Amino acid sequence: MKKELIISHENERTKIAMLEDGRLFELHEEADNREFSVGDLFLARVRKLAPNLNAAFVNIGYEKDAFLHYQDLGPDYLSYQKFLKDTFAKRHQTSSLKNFEVQKEINKYGTVDKVLTKDDVVLIQITKEPISTKGPRISTQISLTGRFLVLIPFDNKVSISKKIKSAEDRERLRTLIESIKPEGFGVIIRTVAEGKKVAELHNDMNQLIHKWDSTFKNIQKQKVPSRILSEEDRASSILRDNFNQDFTGIISDDEAMVQDLTHYLEVIAPERKHIVQHYDSHIPLLEYYNVEKQLKQSFGKHVNIPSSRGAYLVIEHTEALHVVDVNSGPNIASSTTNKDHALTVNKMAATEVARQLRLRDMGGIIVVDFIDMVSAEHRKQLYEHLREEMRRDKARHKILPPSKFGLIQITRQRVRPEKQIKTEEQNPNTAGEILAPIVVVERMEELIRNRMQKEKGKLYLHVHPFVEAYLTKGIMSIQTKWYLKYKKWVTIIPRDSFKYLEYRLYNANKEEIASYSN
Numbered sequence: 001m002k003k004e005l006i007i008s009h010e011n012e013r014t015k016i017a018m019l020e021d022g023r024l025f026e027l028h029e030e031a032d033n034r035e036f037s038v039g040d041l042f043l044a045r046v047r048k049l050a051p052n053l054n055a056a057f058v059n060i061g062y063e064k065d066a067f068l069h070y071q072d073l074g075p076d077y078l079s080y081q082k083f084l085k086d087t088f089a090k091r092h093q094t095s096s097l098k099n100f101e102v103q104k105e106i107n108k109y110g111t112v113d114k115v116l117t118k119d120d121v122v123l124i125q126i127t128k129e130p131i132s133t134k135g136p137r138i139s140t141q142i143s144l145t146g147r148f149l150v151l152i153p154f155d156n157k158v159s160i161s162k163k164i165k166s167a168e169d170r171e172r173l174r175t176l177i178e179s180i181k182p183e184g185f186g187v188i189i190r191t192v193a194e195g196k197k198v199a200e201l202h203n204d205m206n207q208l209i210h211k212w213d214s215t216f217k218n219i220q221k222q223k224v225p226s227r228i229l230s231e232e233d234r235a236s237s238i239l240r241d242n243f244n245q246d247f248t249g250i251i252s253d254d255e256a257m258v259q260d261l262t263h264y265l266e267v268i269a270p271e272r273k274h275i276v277q278h279y280d281s282h283i284p285l286l287e288y289y290n291v292e293k294q295l296k297q298s299f300g301k302h303v304n305i306p307s308s309r310g311a312y313l314v315i316e317h318t319e320a321l322h323v324v325d326v327n328s329g330p331n332i333a334s335s336t337t338n339k340d341h342a343l344t345v346n347k348m349a350a351t352e353v354a355r356q357l358r359l360r361d362m363g364g365i366i367v368v369d370f371i372d373m374v375s376a377e378h379r380k381q382l383y384e385h386l387r388e389e390m391r392r393d394k395a396r397h398k399i400l401p402p403s404k405f406g407l408i409q410i411t412r413q414r415v416r417p418e419k420q421i422k423t424e425e426q427n428p429n430t431a432g433e434i435l436a437p438i439v440v441v442e443r444m445e446e447l448i449r450n451r452m453q454k455e456k457g458k459l460y461l462h463v464h465p466f467v468e469a470y471l472t473k474g475i476m477s478i479q480t481k482w483y484l485k486y487k488k489w490v491t492i493i494p495r496d497s498f499k500y501l502e503y504r505l506y507n508a509n510k511e512e513i514a515s516y517s518n
Contacts (some may be wrong), residue, residue, distance in 0.1 A: 001246050003018065006019060007254065010284070041142065042126070044066065045122070046118055068139070081120075081122075095217075123219070131414065132417070149190060151181075159189065243268065252276075292495070292497045303315060314327060324369065339375060343378045365411055393412075396413040398411045441471070459513075465496060469494075
């Protein structure tokens with residue numbers, strides 16, 4: 001499988017697309033001024049207790065208080081609190097936990113008012129971003145994630161991913177990590193550590209210890225609330241969790257991002273740093289790689305199933321769950337007329353369902369209604385196929401076998417709001433009064449004529465694909481007439497993400513000169 005990471009920076013936002021064999025499987029977006037991300041550490045203050053929920057609301061400096069449930073305090077909460085108090089009082093002046101007096105664990109079935117009080121200062125980690133009207137979900141059980149290891153303060157255990165099956169390698173990894181881990185810390189050995197050399201694991205450990213050192217130094221400043229450790233930017237965290245030999249290209253139109261990712265690969269895979277490339281063209285990066293086009297095709301209520309000859313999904317969202325209905329379209333009249341074909345279409349649908357969950361980042365309960373299949377063996381094959389397709393999904397999930405009604409239920413971890421991208425455009429004929437298209441074209445020409453006198457370099461006009469076709473059709477197109485009239489060629493670039501009459505004019509330095517949006 002060929003994987004590519006496409007990273008575009010535009011209008012103070014970064015979009016990150018994961019392509020597998022050219023198809024869009026994941027899309028992440030974050031603003032330059034993001035307030036927090038999953039994994040960030042904060043010094044925060046308890047604003048109020050909610051004993052009826054066995055939880056507390058915590059001020060982290062966000063417009064909505066974060067939600068801290070008693071179960072998210074973690075067994076070592078008292079050790080964290082002693083560490084904070086000793087650091088604030090300067091009784092503890094080093095990030096080392098060697099000889100630190102670990103406190104007894106809190107009662108697993110206790111109540112929040114026995115442990116927390118109003119105005120307590122707590123060290124917390126973001127575990128779930130705000131969703132709808134809810135604030136962030138947080139935990140006081142801190143973990144620092146690296147490429148191969150997870151470092152856990154106040155926990156001396158070494159745990160190994162169950163997906164590492166080799167008993168010999170498990171023992172090798174346990175012995176190695178026991179010998180290099182700092183005292184007072186526990187470690188989780190991730191699946192990707194399997195077969196890795198000592199130097200790679202040692203380097204990962206050193207980076208995690210450096211993170212903890214930075215955390216300690218920021219705690220010493222005693223600013224509450226404040227962020228004291230930022231999770232890596234989204235692109236780096238995607239590489240950290242997904243990077244392998246399947247990656248053939250990492251392309252970005254942001255030079256600073258290219259440098260950051262090159263440096264990151266120099267640390268985790270120096271022999272592969274050459275795959276990071278800078279993209280410099282007037283055709284937007286996401287347009288060039290057909291990401292915008294795939295977004296329009298993938299985010300509607302109706303989603304076609306590739307290679308199925310007409311089958312499609314209908315995706316509905318309710319307050320409680322997501323419902324996906326598989327429709328055969330003109331393929332088959334009923335599952336009884338062609339049982340094998342029903343299984344084939346269902347397998348194609350299962351592949352697309354797995355893609356949709358990752359792409360839309362759908363969480364919670366998902367119910368999939370596949371085409372009816374009488375054969376129990378076929379239902380089993382479909383279930384196993386869906387499980388296999390979902391293995392690439394990094395979010396925690398569980399899939400139940402088909403019910404007697406042919407429904408398959410999936411639960412999937414939700415840590416961020418689900419992505420919603422509009423695939424329908426407003427009809428210009430029903431949007432009130434708008435400029436006539438010919439007037440818009442005349443304005444484009446007037447703008448171009450005025451700019452040609454000021455701009456010595458080339459001009460680039462970005463428009464909706466329909467408008468691009470109108471401007472460039474025929475031998476004597478409007479574009480050609482502009483060239484004959486003004487003796488300068490205007491490059492016209494179709495933009496799948498634009499509204500019908502929207503346009504933007506750029507100069508040779510990619511600076512926006514003018515724009516219009518209906």
